[in-house]
Amino acid sequence: MKPADLTRSEEDHLKAIHVLSGTRSKASTNAISERLSTKASSVTDMLRKLAEKGLVKHRPYHGVKLTSKGEVVALHLVRKHRLWETFLVERLGFGWAEVHEIAEQLEHITSEKLVDRLDAYLGHPLFDPHGDPIPDSKGRVQERPTSPLADCRSGEQVRLALVDESNDALLILLNDKGLRLGSVITVEAVHAFDGSMDLRVRSGGHITLSAQVLSHLHVEPAPK
Amino acid sequence: MKPADLTRSEEDHLKAIHVLSGTRSKASTNAISERLSTKASSVTDMLRKLAEKGLVKHRPYHGVKLTSKGEVVALHLVRKHRLWETFLVERLGFGWAEVHEIAEQLEHITSEKLVDRLDAYLGHPLFDPHGDPIPDSKGRVQERPTSPLADCRSGEQVRLALVDESNDALLILLNDKGLRLGSVITVEAVHAFDGSMDLRVRSGGHITLSAQVLSHLHVEPAPK
DNA sequence: TCCCATTTTTAGACCAAACTAAATTTGACC
DNA sequence: GGTCAAATTTAGTTTGGTCTAAAAATGGGA
Numbered sequence: 001m002k003p004a005d006l007t008r009s010e011e012d013h014l015k016a017i018h019v020l021s022g023t024r025s026k027a028s029t030n031a032i033s034e035r036l037s038t039k040a041s042s043v044t045d046m047l048r049k050l051a052e053k054g055l056v057k058h059r060p061y062h063g064v065k066l067t068s069k070g071e072v073v074a075l076h077l078v079r080k081h082r083l084w085e086t087f088l089v090e091r092l093g094f095g096w097a098e099v100h101e102i103a104e105q106l107e108h109i110t111s112e113k114l115v116d117r118l119d120a121y122l123g124h125p126l127f128d129p130h131g132d133p134i135p136d137s138k139g140r141v142q143e144r145p146t147s148p149l150a151d152c153r154s155g156e157q158v159r160l161a162l163v164d165e166s167n168d169a170l171l172i173l174l175n176d177k178g179l180r181l182g183s184v185i186t187v188e189a190v191h192a193f194d195g196s197m198d199l200r201v202r203s204g205g206h207i208t209l210s211a212q213v214l215s216h217l218h219v220e221p222a223p224k
Numbered sequence: 225m226k227p228a229d230l231t232r233s234e235e236d237h238l239k240a241i242h243v244l245s246g247t248r249s250k251a252s253t254n255a256i257s258e259r260l261s262t263k264a265s266s267v268t269d270m271l272r273k274l275a276e277k278g279l280v281k282h283r284p285y286h287g288v289k290l291t292s293k294g295e296v297v298a299l300h301l302v303r304k305h306r307l308w309e310t311f312l313v314e315r316l317g318f319g320w321a322e323v324h325e326i327a328e329q330l331e332h333i334t335s336e337k338l339v340d341r342l343d344a345y346l347g348h349p350l351f352d353p354h355g356d357p358i359p360d361s362k363g364r365v366q367e368r369p370t371s372p373l374a375d376c377r378s379g380e381q382v383r384l385a386l387v388d389e390s391n392d393a394l395l396i397l398l399n400d401k402g403l404r405l406g407s408v409i410t411v412e413a414v415h416a417f418d419g420s421m422d423l424r425v426r427s428g429g430h431i432t433l434s435a436q437v438l439s440h441l442h443v444e445p446a447p448k
Numbered sequence: 449t450c451c452c453a454t455t456t457t458t459a460g461a462c463c464a465a466a467c468t469a470a471a472t473t474t475g476a477c478c
Numbered sequence: 479g480g481t482c483a484a485a486t487t488t489a490g491t492t493t494g495g496t497c498t499a500a501a502a503a504t505g506g507g508a
Contacts, residue, residue: 041458
């Protein structure tokens with residue numbers, strides 16, 4: 001039983017639901033429509049269609065979640081998206097900020113063989129350029145214990161592991177400050193007033209990040 | 225004045241017209257519809273739309289040809305298609321026969337920067353895996369003097385330079401016979417009865433090709 | 449418990465891109 | 479030059495995906 005042939009729009013909706021239901025396990029019509037820049041009524045239509053295909057469970061007025069069949073499709077899309085992002089950054093020299101939009105197109109290319117070859121060509125990477133895990137061909141993801149940078153205390157030394165937003169402006173800001181995935185950071189001060197932090201970046205300088213930026217950064221223990 | 229945003233269907237039509245009008249400079253409605261597996265009436269509709277956008281010149285009942293603006297778009301699509309084919313074969317290890325269909329999808333990805341980076345990554349190749357020239361970013365193509373293998377005489381030694389068809393079965397046949405681009409071939413016999421040829425492939429064996437196969441092969445003088 | 453703002457769905461319309469069937473044009477042949 | 483088959487266009491329909499506007503459901507606060 002193949003993932004069947006889905007239209008681009010159907011795929012976009014499945015992926016949106018997957019991402020949005022990450023924490024709460026259900027996604028709302030409005031949240032989906034906002035993410036896809038469409039109207040709520042269009043989303044409702046699509047949900048009915050996807051429900052008929054057995055890809056989502058839609059309880060009207062109460063949100064939607066993926067069936068296991070839908071989850072498989074969504075994870076496969078995420079896999080393709082993150083593999084292509086990795087290719088663009090590592091092989092073609094793109095910066096993080098630029099690749100999201102292109103990968104949005106590339107993730108819809110349908111060829112199992114292409115995905116698997118690309119995966120092998122890149123050396124079966126476990127994480128994409130933003131630190132997000134890349135599902136393997138069976139949909140399994142490598143988990144990694146990360147914690148919010150915002151929770152760190154003064155004096156802690158950690159490594160930047162994950163940026164949980166593909167917002168261009170955020171990525172450009174990090175770039176400007178000399179921060180990249182794997183950067184080793186020492187917390188120099190935490191300001192209670194606004195939640196901002198002063199940091200020292202090894203092989204970089206002293207920087208300050210606002211709480212708004214910090215909320216998207218996750219770290220892991222610094223290497224020895 | 226950008227190539228403007230075109231739908232996938234519009235792009236497909238432009239490329240079909242480009243390819244079909246290669247020899248005669250005009251393409252017929254039926255030929256286009258056959259190539260795209262649609263009906264003639266659908267093509268007529270599309271031609272009107274493309275004509276309104278100034279991309280084609282359509283004289284009803286008398287065929288269609290690209291305007292210079294349409295030609296630019298078509299050449300850009302050809303460029304993308306052939307660069308992706310090259311990537312798939314040279315980097316991902318695909319065989320010639322498999323890449324056409326995937327490249328048909330990849331050629332519609334819109335990102336100038338992506339195309340140019342891919343081109344550089346591949347070392348600015350002049351020819352794709354089938355021997356077809358790859359237009360550069362300005363649409364210029366590298367010409368190469370090739371002649372039909374079918375015109376060769378007994379005893380001639382030549383090199384396979386171009387296969388002018390992306391038909392799967394043809395490419396698989398060539399593969400089975402041990403022929404690839406660049407193969408050095410000696411003509412051993414030409415059979416007047418059916419136009420078939422007996423050939424010897426250097427670093428291969430003795431093979432026989434039908435006139436039907438030969439008609440798609442083009443050669444250049446053998447290297448010294 | 450009732451009310452009302454917010455969210456979501458329904459109803460009806462539009463557009464692009466395809467189709468079928470019918471009408472029209474062309475051009476080759478007698 | 480007239481005729482007819484093939485090629486092409488026109489007319490009208492369908493499907494998928496979106497929209498706007500109106501109706502319905504939900505759930506928190508008085």
